Amino acid sequence: MTGGPLEGVRVVDLTTVVVGPVASRTLADQGAEVIKVEAPEGDILRHLAHGSRTPGMSGKFMNFNRNKRGVCLNLKHPDGLAAMKRLLARADVFVSNVRPPALARLGLDHASLSRENPRLIVCNIVAFGRGGRYYNRPAYDPIIQSLSGVAGTFERAIGEPRFVPMVMTDHVTGLIAAQCIGFALYRRERTGVGEAIEVPMFENMAGFVASEHLGAATFDPPCGPSGDGRLLSPDYRPLPTKDGYITVAPNNNAQAFAFFDAIGRPELKTDPRFSTAAARTAHPEEYFKVRTEGLARKTTAEWLEIFAALDVPAARYNTIDDLLTDPHLADVGFFFPEEHPTEGRIRRTRVANRFSGGMREDTLPAPRLGQHTREVLAELGYGAAEIARMVETGAAVDRHRTETV
Incomplete structure (x- = not known):
């Protein structure tokens, strides 16, 4: 028993990097059972950020993938894809940041999956929403910061465009995706039926910037310049x-x-x-x-x-390193130590929001690549010999003890 408001909700997480893992981590922190499905090469975030004791377990990956079990399936292999579909047939939520045409080719789109599991909620995080000319283009956080006007706020403030030095659009969109999943779970409680959710990064961030800075341009015609002059002042800083x-x-x-x-x-x-x-x-x-x-x-x-x-x-004014010794964060136990089974002693961050009805009681460290593959396949009804055959043929991967870059 994990506790938390989402206890009993099973989430299959086919996401990588930051935006999707933020969404699924938010659900996991609130008690959902999250099963992270990775390709044989693993989530690129395992290697993208510097700072790790062993290959494939960067600090950034570990922060975004706590409280999840990890399964490694080759969806290009028919047996790996079949296992994925069996997993989804028993899930409540499927969250992905794979581009929709690729999901449809695999039969992992909502229309296909809902025939087997009509209660399934399918949340697809995309760069650009359906119906626009940018749809199906690839994008990462700096692309969205540039297009959505985030970088443009710096030009107004300091004379040149800059990026916020964190993947802010991924964080914001990931949290919005988790919120949308919560809304859909509530509706399913009333209707008994799941649904498809599309969460576009660009439109969400454009709305984020516009609601802050449209200002006098809210009116048609504008009654003054756009932008909040206080926030765009070069002295809006420590x-x-x-x-x-x-x-x-x-x-x-x-x-x-x-x-x-x-x-x-x-x-x-x-x-x-x-x-x-x-x-x-x-x-x-x-x-x-x-x-x-x-x-x-x-x-x-x-x-x-x-x-x-x-x-x-x-x-x-706190630097990044000052956070580690901030007295308020110490009072609330925001940072706490954890012994990771393969990475040794690490520093974890506490879930900030509290529910009087109960919080998740256990804490799962971020998984090694394929750490729970055999365990989850067994839960799906696969026998030991069948699992061994899938690992041998490359349909599934269980190599976390010998992972190399």
Whole structure:
């Protein structure tokens, strides 16, 4: 028994890299039984990110594939494909980021699978939605950041396009896919019937950017320029203090006026550029200049103490490495140690969201390639001799103990 709101839900995960594994990990963290199906060469993320003790087990792969069992099937082999279809006949959810025409050629599309399992929910994460001219093109996160306007926000802010230095569009779309699967599971509870879900990265991220930055261009004709001037200011960043950096976010009048008092500029409370939230929004450059000049006069620790007393939102600036020692994360046990059966001691991250009805009780380390192939095939009714034959013919792979690049 795993516990968690999705306990009893079986998910077959035919995804690679980040966007799909984020979706399936989210389901797994909430108690779903996730079976990750990999091709004989394995998920490229096993090797794509640097930092591993053994080949094929990068830290990034391990972070995105916790709480899953791993099966390795050759879907180009008829016996491997037959095993996949047998697995899907007993599943609740099938999530994939394989392009739809390739799935259809294998008979792994919703129309084909629902004939055998009408309760199956099939979620296909794609780069571009059906009906558009980009449909069926390949894409990764930087392609979507470039097309969706994410990189363009940097050009508006700092004069040149840049990518967010993490695969943000994969994370956002993966979480949306998990959300859509949850919606479909709820509807299935009422109707008894599964459905097909298409989750396009481009359209989702275009909506993400547009809802933030369409602004005055929401109106037709526009009543002003697009873009949120506060967010596009080059000073929308951690600001320097006497000994480091700090981030402050005084938004409402009480916070802004307390901030003006703290920096010794009480007269700004009646300055028409800053006396209301609307005025401050209309003058972001001037408002950020006031912040920048005021914060340079004291140390980060001094400011944090002052702002805490005034209830002004503020935080120290953390580097990536600072996260490992952040006191709040330590309080909640966000990082905790785990002994991986092949990788030794590793650092895991706690599932952030809590359910009073119960959480997943066990934790599964990310699987080696094909680690659970024999186990899962046996659960599907394959005998030992049949499994051995499938491994011998290459229909299934069980090589995790001797995996090499």
